[in-house]
Amino acid sequence: MIAATPPPVIAPLVPAEAGPSVSAALTDAQVSVTTRFTGANIVLYGAVFDPQARPSDVVVVVRGPVEPIRIVRKVRVAGVWMNSRPIVFEGAPGFYMAASTRRLGEITGFGTLRRLGLGLSHLTFAAPLEQRVETRYGVADVVVSRLGPEYPLYRRAVVRLQERRALYSADSTAVRFVDRGLFRAEIDLPAEAPTGRYEASIHLFQAGQAVSSRKLTLSVEKTGVERWLYLFAHQRPWLYGAVSVLLALVSGWAAAVAFRRS
């Protein structure tokens, strides 16, 4: 680790007239999921460079790998609660965190939040399987969702259910300035967080305008035995099945023999 790294290239300091900029780093850009994995806490720290020291707001958004989520609605049929047909939301991130210095609505306007996908209500995901293009009144390309007016209900349910599993979160006080221009935020990954590539984007706002941003990547990977077993189970499922059955038979037999002796 120490020996191989070349000396870091020192970027020329931003000249004063270039305007404000933000930079950030993670304490841990590589999270290993091992047998003892119970979740991870990663600190994101960064700095705002602004010679004029204008009031700044920072918004940090962390998106996990896309994981389709299936939502069912509980419906009562003859006194019994049943599930409706599941609705698949594709493009929903498996993890989403929005942290900011203030409430997002105070930092910037609706349009910017929507465009940058900041905050739980501006998350971009859809249920494409439930949408089709139709021609209505001679106008083509009308996207019709079969969910119709219930669509927002389902959408809010996705966010709410993921929040309950600690996979989605939004906190308007989670980015704190610890010193002049120096800020930090914490990323809490629960044990249920999906594995894959995460993207953290850090946006700097001044007077309601996004003036600078930065992107970082974070990878959550199964390592060691966990990774080996997972790949084994998914790449050679029949062999994996045979081995697990053999394991069951041998341990059952071993226990019987051990107890007969004693």
Place this chain on the structure above:
Amino acid sequence: MNLYLPIAEVSVNAPVLLALGALVGFISGLFGIGGGFLMTPVLVFMGIPPSVAVASEAGHVAASSTSSVIAYRERGAVDFRMGSVMAAGGAVGSFVGVEIFRLLRLLGQADFVVSVSYLLLLGTVGALMVNDSFRVILRRRRGEPPKPESHRRPAWHGLPLKMRFPRSRMYVSVIPPVALGVGVGILSAIMGVGGGFILVPAMIYLLRMPASVVVGTSLFQIAITTCLVSFLQAGRNQTVDVVLSTVLLIGGVIGAQIGARASQRFRPDILRAALGIIVLLVGIRMGAGLFVTPPDPFAVAPS
């Protein structure tokens, strides 16, 4: 001490899981059942996805019933021929069951069907067992002689394909045992149970097998069926978590051996009443969710 399960992708408390495995194993050995009907709901309650719980539990039941079969065989209490005939049906049943389960998962109805099956099956079987064993116990208390066994021939006596079962001292058609095996194989795949709680009464009342070989034979059939189910679930659905089933079976096989020994100290009707009460309670508990208004009208469909 927490343990991250690679297939279930959740972190669980290892000592708790080990103790649960041992407790369920003890019950399994005591009553001569697989114990899956207890373990699967507990695993789901611990946050393990139902599909993984059902599939991994099959591996655990396979191990503990293998261990018990070996113990029963030494007492000569296993009719291997009858067990094999039933297991042939069980093989067909588990193929069908794994496919049904796959379809139910796609439809998002897996948990609903599992709850309904638990309520109906465990509720009925539990109630019958409690009723039946309490009658026997009451008769004994009153000092009445036990009800004479009815020697009426079962309705299916005339069926073809007869086969000799020397161990059970029977000469019967293979159709009822095969049909029983098919049914239990389907249940085993859908509910993550071995099906002992259905097999044992069915073998006594429907097949009229001698009580001395019923438990050992049902365990033999369960061991074969659950091995097959866990193989098929792994191959077809990739839902067997080998870490989970290993932790469960370490506790399970030890518990099963202790349970099998303890069972010799109790009267069979008392054991049956106790098992009936457990079965009934689990069925009611699993079915209660069907009638209680859910706190959130939406839910994530477990994959």
